[in-house]
Amino acid sequence: MKVLVVGGGGREHALVRKLSQSPRVKQIFCAPGNAGIAADATCINIKAEDINGLLEFARKEQIDLTVVGPEAPLTEGIVDIFREAGLKIFGPTARAAAIEGSKVLSKEIMRKHGIPTARYSSFNEPAGAYEYIKEIGVPCVVKADGLAAGKGVIVAYDEETARAAVREIMENKAFGRAGEQIIIEEFLQGEEVSILAFTDGKTIVPMVPSQDHKQVFDGDQGPNTGGMGAYAPAPVCTPEIYQYSLENILKPTVEAMAKEGRPYQGVLYAGLMVTAEGPKVLEYNARFGDPETQPVLMLLETDLVEIIEAIIENRLEQLEIKWKNRAAVCVILASGGYPGSYEKGKIITGLDDVPEDVVVFHAGTARKDDQIVTSGGRVLGVAAESEDIAGAIEKAYAAVRKIGFEGMHYRKDIGRKAIS
Numbered sequence: 373m374k375v376l377v378v379g380g381g382g383r384e385h386a387l388v389r390k391l392s393q394s395p396r397v398k399q400i401f402c403a404p405g406n407a408g409i410a411a412d413a414t415c416i417n418i419k420a421e422d423i424n425g426l427l428e429f430a431r432k433e434q435i436d437l438t439v440v441g442p443e444a445p446l447t448e449g450i451v452d453i454f455r456e457a458g459l460k461i462f463g464p465t466a467r468a469a470a471i472e473g474s475k476v477l478s479k480e481i482m483r484k485h486g487i488p489t490a491r492y493s494s495f496n497e498p499a500g501a502y503e504y505i506k507e508i509g510v511p512c513v514v515k516a517d518g519l520a521a522g523k524g525v526i527v528a529y530d531e532e533t534a535r536a537a538v539r540e541i542m543e544n545k546a547f548g549r550a551g552e553q554i555i556i557e558e559f560l561q562g563e564e565v566s567i568l569a570f571t572d573g574k575t576i577v578p579m580v581p582s583q584d585h586k587q588v589f590d591g592d593q594g595p596n597t598g599g600m601g602a603y604a605p606a607p608v609c610t611p612e613i614y615q616y617s618l619e620n621i622l623k624p625t626v627e628a629m630a631k632e633g634r635p636y637q638g639v640l641y642a643g644l645m646v647t648a649e650g651p652k653v654l655e656y657n658a659r660f661g662d663p664e665t666q667p668v669l670m671l672l673e674t675d676l677v678e679i680i681e682a683i684i685e686n687r688l689e690q691l692e693i694k695w696k697n698r699a700a701v702c703v704i705l706a707s708g709g710y711p712g713s714y715e716k717g718k719i720i721t722g723l724d725d726v727p728e729d730v731v732v733f734h735a736g737t738a739r740k741d742d743q744i745v746t747s748g749g750r751v752l753g754v755a756a757e758s759e760d761i762a763g764a765i766e767k768a769y770a771a772v773r774k775i776g777f778e779g780m781h782y783r784k785d786i787g788r789k790a791i792s
């Protein structure tokens with residue numbers, strides 16, 4: 373079959389790599405892809421948000437299956453539009469993807485259906501928000517309602533920061549319409565875990581639990597990023613916590629979405645905080661996580677095409693999904709200045725010196741003449757698997773030390789929480 377992957381980051385590189393291992397797949401296209409994806413797929417110059425352009429391409433090329441990486445086309449209805457055109461596509465509809473696209477909606481659903489999450493209130497004008505900050509005290513968390521490329525969440529340890537966040541989002545409109553409504557919620561203490569699950573709307577099959585590293589510096593210091601590294605499995609998700617999350621979070625969420633007239637099919641990502649009172653939902657995503665997907669798919673034994681087809685055909689229940697009894701770690705190499713402003717076009721060296729059993733996922737790279745150069749904030753994800761996390765960490769970092777570009781920085785402690 374001919375497959376189209378939509379997106380152009382590290383997650384999409386991982387999807388392309390896994391899909392290309394399927395004996396069912398003859399040809400893979402990626403829109404827009406990047407310099408690394410180009411080695412495994414035919415990259416086409418159509419943006420992930422250009423739904424009409426993608427539709428036209430899929431029709432012309434007679435694509436048999438489209439797999440969507442990022443959230444924007446999902447919330448904009450790419451799945452609805454492809455389905456109406458009679459094309460097979462994997463992901464939630466716009467109404468279902470709204471669980472990520474609107475934090476107000478997702479919190480309302482959690483409250484209504486008794487799904488554990490932080491206490492909160494939502495606001496569509498700043499005065500009430502300033503009042504509520506005084507009422508719940510600090511630390512508290514201010515969140516823009518809509519999509520803000522991972523920047524719409526501010527954890528405030530003092531009242532002035534919380535007020536400034538409200539001001540930025542609601543009065544200065546830092547995120548445009550995404551900030552017309554906000555959530556202010558209670559700060560949750562604990563360790564985070566990402567549980568991504570496959571679901572056809574009836575059956576839910578969680579993937580191996582993983583952990584992202586959101587802050588830019590070692591020891592979880594500094595501002596939030598799109599994710600500086602991830603590993604799986606995450607031991608913080610003990611068998612008890614896994615079971616609790618499946619029964620009390622994932623299942624009720626999928627049931628709630630059906631009851632709300634938003635039947636959910638695709639990958640449901642639950643970002644959880646494991647608190648003293650048990651796991652609580654920080655956020656939902658309507659897609660594979662980035663960078664969690666990179667280590668998680670390395671551990672997936674089953675053919676991803678088989679899983680996707682079972683989901684689209686509502687027969688996930690009949691499929692047994694197998695995972696390797698191993699561990700995987702992915703370390704992100706970022707541009708100097710990221711998550712703030714950074715320069716592009718830096719020549720990347722050492723890619724050919726990476727051992728064959730280490731996978732370098734490209735995120736923000738481009739080809740310039742016969743060299744690979746940086747073209748984004750998160751540039752590469754260096755990933756390795758081993759029998760345990762410690763082994764995978766060692767292998768990944770040994771490969772990281774072979775690679776270089778001007779301004780390159782990365783966290784030195786990816787995966788350390790799993791072994792401490």
Ligand code: AMP
Pocket residue numbers: 490513515522525527557558559560561564586596643654655
């Ligand atoms: P979100 O996009 O909602 O997952 O938020 C991004 C990050 O902000 C999360 O991964 C957490 O590190 C942090 N965060 C969000 N909500 C809370 C909360 N209620 N308590 C503590 N940290 C939070």
Ligand code: GLY
Pocket residue numbers: 584598599657660661662663664
């Ligand atoms: N790793 C966080 C995300 O994919 O949103």
